[in-house]
Amino acid sequence: MPTHYQAAREPSHFAKRFGLACSPEASLVRPGQQGWFVRRPRADGTAQDPLARFEIAPGRWGLIPLFSKDGQDLHTHEARSETAFAERNFYQPWKRGHRCVILADAVFQDGDGDDSTVRVSRIDGQPLALAGLWNGWRSPVGECVESFALLTFGLPDHPEQRRTAILRDAWIDDWLHCPVEETAAYLRPYTDDKLARDTLPFDAADGPLAGQRDLRQ
Template sequence: MPIQYEPASDVRHFAERFGLATPAQPSIVRPGTQGLFIRRPRGDRDDSVIAARFEAAEGRWGLVPLFAKERDYPYTFEARGETAASERNFYQPWKRGHRCVVLADALYRRGDSEHTVVRVTRGDGQPLAMAGLWNGWRAPDGECVESFALLTLPAVEQPSQRRVVFLRDAWIDDWLHCPVEETAAYLRPYDLDKLVRREIVRDPGIPLPERAPAG
């Protein structure tokens, strides 16, 4: 399910929900490009940061596993919620509790034809809170490369397809701070009646990402 998204543009969402100031973001984030995600602070930060409950980080959308030889590791922009805990690409971030949230004004996925895309938003105008996993990978030159993947589940209305996990607002704090053994409890289908899905003609000048291989 190739997707891309519009990051949340209103800085008040970050200030009011997380007490964070955020840098400017691009208008569209695609797999392989940089995106902003929220996590609990890394344990290797100084005391003032660790004392905070949330931290904003920028990283590559496409998780770079610890064993990767290079940063352009392919096809890790989505992690299957049912199997991420045991998949080679994702089990290390899962067991370390490296969970994150990505706020988006809209998500785009392929429509029923090659000429259309579906734009998904929340009906109440609030940003989508997408559940993800993040990782920090040490490059050969010593740089720490941050990256993330979005978690998906089978679509309720079309089980052969997959949909990104949207978190309920009341779950965001718990998702970021819960024990690892409780992680899967938050991976549930979102109420479809709270979403607005609009099929639009795709702009040929804005390519959708290529399909990832099955499996």
């Protein structure tokens, strides 16, 4: 499963794909920390531009369910695509169509050994479009805290091995705007020959996290 990811750092990626002006910081993002996600504009009157097709928002990586009492929920950074529609933590965002895209230059996953990690990126240098679910949670003091989870799937021959769901470029718009009943159709393995998987010593992927903050603080 994903352990952390390298957020996309080029503003041109957001402008080209979504028509959004965004200057994200180059940073590693770990569960519980802030990242940026793209979604279709909210329908509750709080959208940045109701006429736009996309909007970008900051949120905690680790989805906070609506029923959470304190926002301290654990193990919600990954949603299993096979069961998310029925899981207590994720079924409400799933049925509401709260889908999102997280642009990442690379995703880091556990390697075969305890002292290694696998860096997954696109061979062509373009960012990965990671499929996710997002949610808005109202804290006890009335603050709206937004959060997201990355969707994963098991390999057919090794279901215990999880892969992060990566969207094909042509699917991004449809993923964000399709009916709920079509959601699962886009959660398929990405073409392996278009991905680079580099095994690194664990500390080689453990870069600085300056400027990161936990949204629960």
